[in-house]
Amino acid sequence: MQQSIGPIKEATIFITNKCNLKCKMCFMHGISSEKGRFKLEDPYGQLSMDSFKVIVDDLVEKNPHCTFFLMGGEPFLHPNLLDMVKYIKATGNDNYVDINTNGTRISEDILHDLMDNNLNLILYSLDGHNAELCDEIRGKGVFESVITNIKKSVEIKNDKNADTELGVHFVLTSSNYLHMEEMIHLCNQLNVDLVFFSLPTYVTDQDGEASRAPIEKIFSQKFESWKGLVIDEVFEDIDPERLISEIKKVDMMDKIFDFEWLPFGQTPHQLGNYFNESWEKNVKNKKCENLRYRTTILPDGSVTPCTTFFDLKAGNIHDQSIYNIWHGEKYETFRRLIDRSLLPICSRCCDLLDESNGNTYVSCTDREDVKNGIS
Numbered sequence: 001m002q003q004s005i006g007p008i009k010e011a012t013i014f015i016t017n018k019c020n021l022k023c024k025m026c027f028m029h030g031i032s033s034e035k036g037r038f039k040l041e042d043p044y045g046q047l048s049m050d051s052f053k054v055i056v057d058d059l060v061e062k063n064p065h066c067t068f069f070l071m072g073g074e075p076f077l078h079p080n081l082l083d084m085v086k087y088i089k090a091t092g093n094d095n096y097v098d099i100n101t102n103g104t105r106i107s108e109d110i111l112h113d114l115m116d117n118n119l120n121l122i123l124y125s126l127d128g129h130n131a132e133l134c135d136e137i138r139g140k141g142v143f144e145s146v147i148t149n150i151k152k153s154v155e156i157k158n159d160k161n162a163d164t165e166l167g168v169h170f171v172l173t174s175s176n177y178l179h180m181e182e183m184i185h186l187c188n189q190l191n192v193d194l195v196f197f198s199l200p201t202y203v204t205d206q207d208g209e210a211s212r213a214p215i216e217k218i219f220s221q222k223f224e225s226w227k228g229l230v231i232d233e234v235f236e237d238i239d240p241e242r243l244i245s246e247i248k249k250v251d252m253m254d255k256i257f258d259f260e261w262l263p264f265g266q267t268p269h270q271l272g273n274y275f276n277e278s279w280e281k282n283v284k285n286k287k288c289e290n291l292r293y294r295t296t297i298l299p300d301g302s303v304t305p306c307t308t309f310f311d312l313k314a315g316n317i318h319d320q321s322i323y324n325i326w327h328g329e330k331y332e333t334f335r336r337l338i339d340r341s342l343l344p345i346c347s348r349c350c351d352l353l354d355e356s357n358g359n360t361y362v363s364c365t366d367r368e369d370v371k372n373g374i375s
């Protein structure tokens with residue numbers, strides 16, 4: 001008997017596809033796009049403010065403690081980003097709002113405004129402890145720009161005594177994985193609140209092709225977005241034994257921030273084998289609980305069960321409500337499929353191993369609740 005589906009606890013909203021960078025590992029604008037493996041239908045699409053309001057209204061009506069992850073592209077390129085945060089917060093301050101950013105397009109004015117409106121988290125992407133490493137992955141001048149904006153954010157937060165948390169997201173690649181200790185030292189110096197070290201999400205050609213048929217049958221369209229995660233060039237020179245050794249060193253280091261490895265809950269040895277076939281033996285989960293509490297909305301209003309697979313479209317908010325889609329035939333059929341057996345493309349999804357079940361940020365008014373959820 002299938003478990004009943006309750007209200008949506010977490011919503012990832014891609015407010016825009018636009019981005020000013022072409023980070024190598026990005027499934028939207030990175031290597032896979034440059035090499036023609038996968039391209040967005042509309043790389044410049046963005047969600048209108050009116051559509052955003054409809055989404056928020058539907059979600060908070062059923063769950064007044066909903067968590068919102070605002071993403072892109074680059075969210076700070078959306079002209080209504082501040083208004084979006086204000087709109088969510090106006091529904092009740094128990095709604096948690098997280099902005100994931102490349103950190104290059106942030107003005108001092110909007111930092112003041114976001115903190116004044118009780119934004120919960122700004123998560124900065126930073127993939128190296130110096131310009132040489134970071135800029136090789138993200139583009140010339142990115143490191144200096146992001147460091148400047150993180151320092152500015154910390155200063156403003158301290159001046160205001162604001163509750164907004166500031167975080168860093170570091171993605172391991174062939175070029176930076178031997179410099180994780182230096183990255184920890186940098187984050188200590190920056191005085192941020194939390195740091196994620198993440199293995200890059202990727203899909204092999206074999207796993208993608210093996211997952212096509214059941215997905216295309218449910219969603220009645222070609223399944224191509226997995227090709228955006230065929231990014232072997234990003235990690236092919238990582239040595240598993242060296243990686244294990246470096247992970248152990250990082251785990252032993254003093255940190256003045258909350259810290260987490262992604263995927264969650266893995267030993268250094270398990271993380272070290274992430275890039276080879278033995279990794280799948282680590283995945284003990286038999287089903288994806290995210291399908292019962294989290295959803296994703298794209299800039300064109302499409303609703304998808306999986307954050308990184310844009311062509312799993314279960315419906316569109318311009319045609320029906322989110323909850324009609326959430327309980328609709330495509331969503332339910334996909335849940336049943338994954339309940340029977342995870343697809344090959346599922347094994348390296350960080351969300352699959354997230355055991356919070358949507359409760360990580362239920363109460364953003366209590367700092368200890370948040371800390372206990374992520375550390």
